[in-house]
Amino acid sequence: MRISTGQMFQQNTKSILNNQSAANKTLQQLASGKRVNTAGDDPVASIAIDNLSQKNVQVSQYIKNIDYAKNHLSIAESKLGSADSLMTTMRGQFLQGINGSLTAADRQIIADEMKSNLKELLAIANSQDESGNYLFSGFKINSKPFAFDTSGAMVYSGDSGQRTSNVSTQVQIGINAPGDSAFMKAPNAMGDYGVNYLASQQGDFTVDSAKIVSAGSHVPDTYTFNFIPNAPGVDLQVLNSSAAIVATVVNFDANTPVNFNGIEVKLSGIPVSGDSFTMQPLNEVSIFDSLNQAITLLEDPSAANSPQGKSKLAQLLNDIDSGQNQVSIARSNTGTGLKSLESISASHDEEQIVNQSALSLLEDLDYSAAITEYEKQKLALNAVSSVFSKVGSTSLFDFI
Known part of the structure; x- marks a missing residue:
């Protein structure tokens, strides 16, 4: 069978280009360190790699959400802990103040100390995060949640909203403690x-x-x-x-x-x-109102040791205990949230390791095999080029 000069050139050019393409592909793999750089390299593996990569991106976002939630819950837990300690101090001051041996001046000194502590407690309840958002105002993060009105009663300007963060598939964790449930809605110790x-x-x-x-x-x-x-x-x-x-x-x-x-x-x-x-x-009592009433009782010399004052004392002590217990519950809830976040975070870390290991198996390059293959491809390319150059330069006139 005769082969025309055009066919010879076409076949040899095609062979050289194919070998060059294979060698370039291997060089690209060596440069990237990846066996699969495009879907055409391995369609089945490419789909699995895309799925695993998407999972890793999702898990990375969950981890960022967890870090955000941890930060806010840690601040809330710390503030509620400070509030709990302050309430214990104020309860002790109140018990000290109702001692029948104290003078009116002594009681006023204790009442003034309690007033100072009450202002500190109010500052804690109106705490803000690093972005200036109020921690205990529910969804109304730009509204200062607590303030006393002209009659001395506490007014809550936030809401009961529980802000959440997506920390895993179909898992949301609350990242705040609404101020009304923490400070305003303690169960009435007396009942209804x-x-x-x-x-x-x-x-x-x-x-x-x-x-x-x-x-x-x-x-x-x-x-x-x-x-x-x-x-x-x-x-x-x-x-x-x-x-x-x-x-x-x-x-x-x-x-x-x-x-x-x-x-x-x-x-x-x-x-x-x-x-x-x-x-x-x-049904519910506010720790602020209970403490405010306790201060008022201490400041009234005639009421402190009167039958009315003694009866009121028993009620206030129960209300303060209930309010402090409510703050402790809110603190416990934030602690539970932090513990859950730690567990979920550890699970995500394990998932990332497993996903990364699977990705490595699917896409990472075996350098020794790739280098060997590249040397074979280079040798074949050189051979084809050499043969083509010799055949291409051959002429009938060389044999006449």
Whole structure:
């Protein structure tokens, strides 16, 4: 079979180009250190490499989110810890201040110390992060959450929003402690109602609990408890806000709970004729209001050691304990979040190692095999080029 000069040149040129392309591909692999640089190098491996790379990018983002969440939870945990310690100090100061042997001036000094600590507690509750966002304002990160109004009551300007961060597939972790749940919504230690002791009180008694025991028959209202004479003891009349009698207890005994309108009230101590107090619905108490009321009690010389003051004292101590426990719960929740983040972070680190190992197996180049292959390709290219140069320069006239 005869081969034309054109065919010869075409075939040899094609062979040289193919060998050059193979050698260039091997050189590219040697330069990058990767066996698979394009999908054409290994289509099946390329798909797996893309999937693993996407997973690594996702895991890297999760790790960044975890670092962000750790930072915010760590700050919140630290601030709540400081608040908890400050409350312990203020509770001790309050107990010191109600000592009957202290003078009015001594109590005022303790009250002033408590005021200073209360300002510090308020500053902690209004803490900001490194970006100037308020830690305890829920979603309203630009709103200062806590402030006392003109009447001395605490007003919360944040919301109950729980900000979250995506830290794993279908896993979100809260990165803040809403201020209302941490500082404003402590369960009322007395139950479902709050008590207002009156200055006219003469007997030594306290309300231990006031709870709803029958939701179906419960009638929420402000109730007045009047103790009226019935020698040798007293009777009790309970009136609603319309001054209508809703319960009467003849020969009142503090050992027996008072039940009316789905409410059970337990008292301790000995009331006397003429004593009275009111009761209104109250499910939650604010640690700020409790501490503020404690300071007010210390600053009133006539109230501190009065029957009313002693009854109020027992209630305030319970409210302060409940408020401090609520802050401790919020702190515990942030600690639980931090512990979860540590566990998830460790899992992501392991996942990255496994993914990187799989990527290495799929795409990393075996240098010894690649160099050997390149030498073979170079030898073949040189051989083809040499043959082509000799054949291409051959002419019939050389044999005439």
